[in-house]
Amino acid sequence: SNISTRNAQVEPPNSAGPPLSGKVLVCGRRREMEDAAVIVPHFTQIPIVIGAEGTCDLHFFGVYDGHSGSQASNFCADRFHHALSEELATANVAADMEDNSEWKAVMKSCFLKVDREVGGVCPNGVCDNVDSSANCCINAIAPENVGTTAVIAVLTPAQIVVANCGDSRAVLSRGGTAVPVSVDHKPGSEDETSRIEAAGGRVIHWDGYRVAGLLAVSRSLGDRYLKQYVISEPDVLCVPRTKDDECLILASDGLWDVISNETACDVARRCLAHARRKYEHRRSEHGDDTACAQVAALLVKLAYGRGSKDNISVVVIDLKSGPS
């Protein structure tokens, strides 16, 4: 396949930096902060074409919404992008690929790896259910009832690869429209209920639909005691980048429970358009672009103002910035 036949313009190898981005996280009306989020520009390199020399840099963005403790979300914040880098080093992924099956395999493998490391999946396959007497994972990083969501986005020159597990969400603003690029994993959804019931579990309406009446997400990393039902297998979407892409928003449900995709994208678009005119020399390479951070802060304030009772975490990526 030939990259130059696409809509997207591919940046020359290792040229000027990543798209500008920023994040804001608040504890909000909760007692503990269990959300985490990361922006890691240039987190790894992949070949542009399989088998040929020449690599390009990839950029990593992630939001992790922890529950019952912050051990799992904090571990993901430290570790996830490194685990993905390790998986990519041994995979057959190149920037010019049209076949997305390699990316999907890499993401699935990465999520499983992190879930094993944090103590969600028992590496011996024994202690990760409540009926087992095995106790091999008692010293795991996450206690058996601590878990986290993970929504991650990897930017390549021509694609946005989104992998999601849980109810945090990624939404793309493109050509004035809000395009969700992940699907929330909620116990009440038909697909998730079927999957859980097929595995011998129950979804019970108990202060909202919950797995076993306890967990309000149907997929997560961690949660060893419910791992048979609350799997960490992500949904993966590879989105070709276009010149109409305005920005990408990753956020925890503290935002999405009270702000619609459309409202978030409207606000982000207008705020960024204004900031692009206002700030001429936006040079940040570390995920601390003032304009993006202002957009994230505005979204957080909006969510808080609308009564969000949760931790609120927002990552904003300006897709019109950086080389194009």
Next chain:
Amino acid sequence: MTVGDSSPTELNYIAQYHHHSILEHQASSVISKRIRASVDVVWSIIRRFDEPQKYKTFVKSCTMRGELQPGCVREVCIISGLPATTSIEELEELDDEQHIMRYRLLGGDHRLNNYKSVVTLHAETIDGKPGTLIIESFITDVPGGNTKDDTKFFVETLVKCNMKALAEVCEKTSL
């Protein structure tokens, strides 16, 4: 736990200590587990009505009102992410000889009204070493919008999780 899996002895214990008169709007069940630690070790942890967080991983903190004896009340704060935040619980019986504990929920922010629990410990030999059979039963009102089966599954999952955590703590102590 299905009754068919239990030994005759276990069934006797259940009949003797874990009988509940279940009304139409209530749900009840019995859960048991074998722990590779002596009854003394297990009882020493279970009996601490004032410190459930020693093994119950859903408990964030516990405040006691009164001395550790029948009639005392504890206020339990629960970790985040669950359909409950607090529970107020009264100790009804604490028998150090027979290893029986009974308590009930008085209130708090959760959906289990009139919840009562009975926990008993029984000495057993497991693989030639001192072990404990723990039996826990409960009875509770079925909340509006839910079925008996929903309620049983919900509480059984919680109790099993607590028992697994208890076994881990006790077995570590017994090494």
